[in-house]
Amino acid sequence: MASSRFQRVLERVPDPFLFVLLLTLVTGLLALGQERVGPSQVLDAWGSGLGGLLAFTSQIALTLLLAHALAHTDAMAALLRFVARLPRTPVMAYAVVSLGTSVLSLAAWSLGLAGGALLAQAMAREGAVRGWRLDYPLLVAAAYGGFVVWHMGYSGSAPLFMATAGQPLVARFGVVPLTETILTPWNLGLAGLLALAMAALAARLAPAEPVLFTPKADLAGSEAPQAPRLSLGEGPLLTGLFALLLGGFLLRQLLVHEQGVDLNWVNWSFLTLGLALARSPNHYAALITEAGRSLGPVLLQYPFYAGIMGIMVGTGLAEGLAAFCVARASEATLGFWAFLAGGVLNFFIPSGGGQWVVQGPIFLAAAETLGTPLPEVIMGVAYGDQWSNLIQPFWTVPLLAIAGLPLQSVLRYSVIMFLCSGVLLGLAMLALGVWGSP
Helix, strand or coil, X not given: CHHHHHHHHHHCCCCHHHHXXXXXXXXXXXXXXXXXXXXXXXXXXXXXXXXXXXXXXXXXXXXXXXXXHHHCXXXXXXXXXXXXXXXXXXXXXXXXXXXXXXXXXXXXXXXXXXXXXXXXXXXXXXXXXXXXXXXXXXXXXXXXXXXXXXXXXXXXXXXXXXXXXXXXXXXXXXXXXXXXXXXXXXXXXXXXXXXXXXXXXXXXXXXXXXXXXXXXXXXXXXXXXXXXXXXXXXXXXXXXXXHHHHHHHHHHHHHHCCCCCCHHHHHHHHHHHHHHHCCCHHHHHHHHHHHHHHCHHHHHHHHHHHHHHHHHHHCCHHHHHHHHHHHCCCCCCXXXXXXXXXXXXXXXXXXXXXXXXXXXXXXXXXXXXXXXXXXXXXXXXXXXXXXXXXXXXXXXXXXXHHHCCCHHHHHHHHHHXXXXXXXXXHHHHHHHHHHCCC
16 A cells, blocks of 8 residues: 555656756745845856756766766676676576676766666666566666766775865865775675665565566567768778777876766766777777767756756755755764765766865865864765665666666655665764774
8 A cells, every 4th residue: 555655656756857947946945945035146056056957967968978988888888788798687687787887987987877777778688688677677776776876986086086185175174085985894895785785675565466578679679770880980990099099098098197986987987888889980980979869858957956056056055955064064974974974965066076165165074173084074975975865766777778768767766765765874974073094
């Protein structure tokens, strides 16, 4: 009975674009509830903020294109099929998708989204061959559940921001190296524990009446037209050459110039691998063209989220929420409150970097006052950001565009994953505050 009511509630959840429109109105009303904030101020903050994510939007669009193309190269598609053959039982299929996505997400969040959706499809195909009745929405939800660890790894926005010399907060708080955040034993151990917990939960949620996968195009894009291999466009010479050039540049940036890893570096590393694994320039261009089919919903929504960020920042609403949490924190609980504030703010500012720019200075200043180690606050915000992604439609858009599913079909599982991961991460932050890092 309770399950059917829960399902009816989820069926009323709006699609991602409608959600962002309603969220814009809610944010505006919340801003109007503050003192000395009028309708004209909210309107100006919203309109001025619409273009605030244009650079980020282009980076994200490129990330999705390059990650999607990389995942569709012959070598990566073969790797995904190999992983899809690992489970020995239908229940284990959900766990393997979740764990595989966690590994990809720790490497880079964008690869986790694109690769996770494709791994779910590969698993569904393999299950059909074996005669398993796998629930396709749960396979996709398992991939999204595995994505929850992304901020603990290679592309974590807040840790990378604080580890980069020259960032705006370094003058006051100094550089916080990755060895004190992402690369600590407690973060890596918690990432492994969370990944295993999400995999076990995905296996536990297997339904009695599954929704089966409807196959579409082949993974590797092998249906791309094959022309005679006489021109430069039909051989691997140029793609291999530019893969070497880009790879050499990236290594120089990292080792010689000692520049930190950022989203651009991640994008160019995807481009390097994609070029190296593509059959030819024409083949790679065809993969990029196919990847572009999923970009429309992303490009449509991001300006509205930028407008929401404009309201949150321009009217002081974000600072007020962060200050509310800080006022209730102690030395031992500041990291926990950073986690909660990060989870809430993520609904309104679903950009890890943008959220940190707003929330970070307030919590770092509080950490100095209360004596809380800075890494606890940084990772607390990171954990909150990745946690509420599980019920924030912003990041489901590229995943669902690749998977070909509506939001509601995945949300009925990801809500449960959100609750369970929230308990685990919240307890971890409280334990870290009380007993310190191991």
